[in-house]
């Protein structure tokens with residue numbers, strides 16, 4: 151199995167999550183490419199269809215993916231649309247899987263600040279026929295905003311994602327590879 155992890159991270163939380171996922175995927179035997187996206191064009195050369203598993207990670211910004219991530223997804227979607235790969239009924243393309251992971255602080259409404267971002271990003275892939283194999287939410291400290299990291303709905307989230315969070319991600323990634331292999335055997 152080959153996989154690519156594309157992530158955007160400003161204050162490091164999503165990057166930590168990306169590395170933990172990479173570790174787990176590799177432990178389960180996958181070949182993994184990891185790419186950091188800063189601007190939309192940094193990753194425009196990536197062909198999603200070249201991978202058994204695409205993992206895309208970003209923080210929630212105003213309950214959406216940050217704008218470089220949104221631009222990247224829109225540009226790729228237009229590109230695939232122009233080549234006829236966006237079809238009515240979105241027929242499943244066997245063996246093409248996507249994992250969306252999102253770090254968030256949830257200071258106001260908790261996880262509901264991340265779900266719209268994840269569901270939105272997932273649609274770009276599901277419209278291409280990918281199977282969404284995971285929607286993972288990772289709590290991350292709101293660096294630079296103490297009140298948001300201590301008095302929000304999620305309580306004191308300073309230091310998150312912590313070692314325990316990262317270990318869980320690693321284990322979940324191992325499990326994910328096993329499940330994908332099993333479902334496609």
Ligand SMILES: Cc1cc2nc3c(=O)[nH]c(=O)nc-3n(C[C@H](O)[C@H](O)[C@H](O)COP(=O)(O)O)c2cc1C
Nearest residue numbers: 159160161162163164209212213253255256263290
């Ligand atoms: C400009 C900005 C907007 C944010 N908006 C939200 C938000 O709407 N909801 C939320 O739960 N977290 C929000 N956060 C917190 C981040 O999603 C969270 O800290 C994330 O883990 C940061 O990821 P990173 O360290 O990879 O950049 C925001 C952070 C910043 C800097």
